[in-house]
Amino acid sequence: MSRWNDLKPSGFWSLSPEEWEAVRLTLAVAARAVGFGLPVAILVAWLLSGTRFPGRALLGALAHLPLVLPPVVTGWLLLLVFGIRGPVGGLLFQMFGVRLAFTTAGAALACAVMTFPVMVRSVRLALEAADPGLELAARTLGAGRLDRFFNITLPLAAPGILVGGIVGYATCLGEFGAVITFAANIPGQTQTLPLAIYTALQAPGGEAKAAQLSLVSLVLALTGLLLAEWSGKRLNARVGR
């Protein structure tokens, strides 16, 4: 009971500047993760659904790996590859001076990798649901492969892709294990909402803060899901479904 008393009604709805920073950072990290991850997810989904090539099964398995690996392992693998001494991370640092590990960009990368399977899955479903007869019609009208992809398949799959992006975005808001492993828990740089909640719970008497932030998390996630539902319906109506 004493815990509930800590949730002082007066200060409950006001967030401190640091907490606002965590919210802002979470939204920004998720936006970058989806902004960079979704186009790659579309490409991979297209390769997986529309083409036959050697290594297709391997690509599919790799794309879905973060779904089944413990997030800590994913974070640690990212550290191995994109860390300052890793093969890719080292190259990026030497050539462009870009550092990913323990940075905001790194947090976005970790989020993108973690939500990649979700995005690939929904994009692929959307691409496969597009009527192949319409692509054939486009072919007889002289449209080549890329032309058809950008002008027929992609617009037809747009509702599903948008929903995939929004769900991916909402999932990013909750990423924890891979982010804390790869990007660490630096307030203002990599401390997203889940990390801030975790930190609050570690400190004595931090329950009230944790509850506040959890509520923010809940509202964001719910908004994301409702938005996905609503926009999916609207876009589908536009293409006559």
Add this chain to the structure above:
Amino acid sequence: MSSLAIRLRHAFGAASIDVTLDLPGQGVTAIFGPSGAGKSVLIQALAGLFRPQLCRFATGNRVLADTEAGIWLPPEQRRLGLVFQDARLFPHMSVEANLRFGQRRNRRAAIAGFDEVIDLLGLTALLGRRPHTLSGGERQRVGIGRALLSQPDILLMDEPLASLDQPRREEILPYLRRLTTRFRIPVLYVTHAIEEVAALADHVVLLRDGRVVASAPLREISARGDLPLAQRDDAGAILTCTIASHDHARSLTTLAGAGTPILIPLRPDPPGTALRIRIPAREVILATPDAGALAAVTSLQNVLPGIVCAIRPDHSRAAQLLEVELGDQVLLARVTEDALARLGLAPGAAVLALFKSVAIEVIGGD
């Protein structure tokens, strides 16, 4: 205009298709046959959407496919417009964007201009609409316009009216007729509806069980008593005539073209208009040459002298089909075996073909 040479062989389990055709490079060629005859396979293979085991397609000097030489142009390079049975309009685009889709991607010398096509197909009021708000007939008209505007070498139509009900079909047929006469583009028209063949075709290919039964001009095909077409209840020869004159007092129109003038109920078209008429074989009475006076004492309007050129068995009935030459056209008459015996008709015999004006089906302008 270049012609279209087709060689196609494919086996599906027990069924197979084996077709060799040399089709005219102009006008409407109907590919006619029951379902399962291989019509759709033929058109899908031509369009490049289905790859048969063996084929060679060439339009003029352009080879579209030759499996022996390892040539298989993808559909997007064949320059064939395909009108689908289900229209297949792009649902995320307006009608206008649909129409422009093929046009944008094919900037060759235009056979068909945008304004002309939308005018001819009556699409002007539909341009801003979305496909899912259109009726079935409107959708099909947009599909036809879209294929035509891609400026194809040949327009392929795969049962374009089959998914529509009868009133819609009759709504679209005049558009198709206008379009095929207006644009000098060869059309390959797949159908299992004899009315569409009669209304549109210049040349007919009869397909059955994957084989070509006949390939000839419509006039010739419709008057052949030995073809499966003649076994139908509604068999009848199609004659091409021109309006010679109108007799407003008697409400009759006189047609020339079958040796002797033919009288039909008054038509609105001006003299000189070409007309296609169909005379059902079961509506024709044959008489010996001395029966000419019948017209004076009966309601009969048409008494045409002709020569019996062939007598064919009508398998399902105790009747015979007679091909009767009228000038340079041929009429089909179905008579009982008894009547044939009573009149003693044989090939070469002079006869009178009698039929009522109202029994004549006017198919439309040519």
